[in-house]
Amino acid sequence: MRPVDLAAFVDRLATESGRAILPFFRAHFATENKAGPGAFDPVTEADRAAEVVLRRLIGEAFPEHGIVGEEFGTEREEAEFVWVLDPIDGTRAFVSGLPLWGTLIGLTRNGVPAYGTLHQPFIGERFTGDGGAAHYTGPAGARPLATRRCRAIEDATVLTTSPKLFAGAEDEAYRRVEDRARLARYGTDCYGYAMVAAGQADAVIESGLKPYDIVALIPVVEGAGGIVTAWDGGSAAAGGRVVACGDRLLHAQILDVLNG
Numbered sequence: 111m112r113p114v115d116l117a118a119f120v121d122r123l124a125t126e127s128g129r130a131i132l133p134f135f136r137a138h139f140a141t142e143n144k145a146g147p148g149a150f151d152p153v154t155e156a157d158r159a160a161e162v163v164l165r166r167l168i169g170e171a172f173p174e175h176g177i178v179g180e181e182f183g184t185e186r187e188e189a190e191f192v193w194v195l196d197p198i199d200g201t202r203a204f205v206s207g208l209p210l211w212g213t214l215i216g217l218t219r220n221g222v223p224a225y226g227t228l229h230q231p232f233i234g235e236r237f238t239g240d241g242g243a244a245h246y247t248g249p250a251g252a253r254p255l256a257t258r259r260c261r262a263i264e265d266a267t268v269l270t271t272s273p274k275l276f277a278g279a280e281d282e283a284y285r286r287v288e289d290r291a292r293l294a295r296y297g298t299d300c301y302g303y304a305m306v307a308a309g310q311a312d313a314v315i316e317s318g319l320k321p322y323d324i325v326a327l328i329p330v331v332e333g334a335g336g337i338v339t340a341w342d343g344g345s346a347a348a349g350g351r352v353v354a355c356g357d358r359l360l361h362a363q364i365l366d367v368l369n370g
Contacts, residue, residue: 120215120227120238123167127160127197127213128231134159135232136207154205157181160197160213168193180322192218194325199228200271200299209233212300216326223347226326228304237304239333244307255334257356258309263363266312267293269302275317280351283341283368284315290367303327306356307334313356313364317341319349327354337361341368 134156161181168177176189180196193216198204200211209232217225228237235248237255244255260266268291276284288294291313298305298314300323305311307330324346328338331354341351343365353368355361 116225119171123164123215124213124227124229124236126163126167128229130159130163131156131198132231135204154201157197157201161195164195164197178321190220194218194322196322199323203299210297210299210301214300214322214326218325221347223325223328226329228300228326228330237307237330239330241329241332244330244333246308255307256309257306257334257336260312260357260360263287263290263360264292266291266360268313268315269295269298269305269311270315271299272296280317283370286367287315287364300327303331303354306336306354307331309356312360314354317351319352321347321349324349324352341365
């Protein structure tokens with residue numbers, strides 16, 4: 111990749127996508143259901159408007175880069191550098207007027223997550239990391255992000271977007287962790303990972319994720335001192351079943367419990 115102020119460019123992506131999204135939040139807009147009968151997987155005009163902006167800016171600056179986006183598919187997925195985009199992670203929260211959603215902007219190099227930002231334009235918060243360090247900017251000012259120490263599941267605050275993510279053996283595995291945890295909270299979407307990076311929570315456990323749900327968040331959590339893997343301990347970059355922890359000892363315990 112040619113010399114560039116990557117942080118400044120990603121900040122621009124966050125700012126411009128936020129401008130596209132905010133007119134729709136807590137307003138009347140069209141919502142479509144991407145899922146089949148009996149399920150609800152919403153997509154809004156805001157999702158599409160933001161991804162159009164992101165793709166245009168990336169295409170102008172880096173025409174040789176690939177893009178993987180939730181709404182408009184893939185371009186040059188085999189490129190060395192690939193942007194992985196979720197214009198609104200937490201669309202269910204968005205359509206409900208709840209601010210637990212964010213724009214995820216991730217960059218991989220040779221398939222490995224290298225840089226990521228979670229932007230919440232309504233609150234004005236950004237969580238950014240490169241795997242080696244992570245930073246917060248928002249109403250509380252600017253500061254480095256650091257996970258907190260938690261050495262036992264019994265002391266942990268565990269987050270997940272919904273227990274309905276899990277079924278069958280996965281549900282049984284998740285319940286084994288939740289039943290031992292000090293506190294479990296639902297409805298967090300991408301914000302759960304940000305709270306682990308910020309030292310406000312200890313773990314996120316999820317299943318059924320797509321790459322655009324997690325790639326941007328891996329460098330943030332790991333840059334803050336945490337760890338993000340699949341349930342089997344391998345890479346989480348492809349999505350699927352994911353565990354993020356602020357403490358590596360806790361992570362090892364949770365993997366042991368999940369894998370029974």
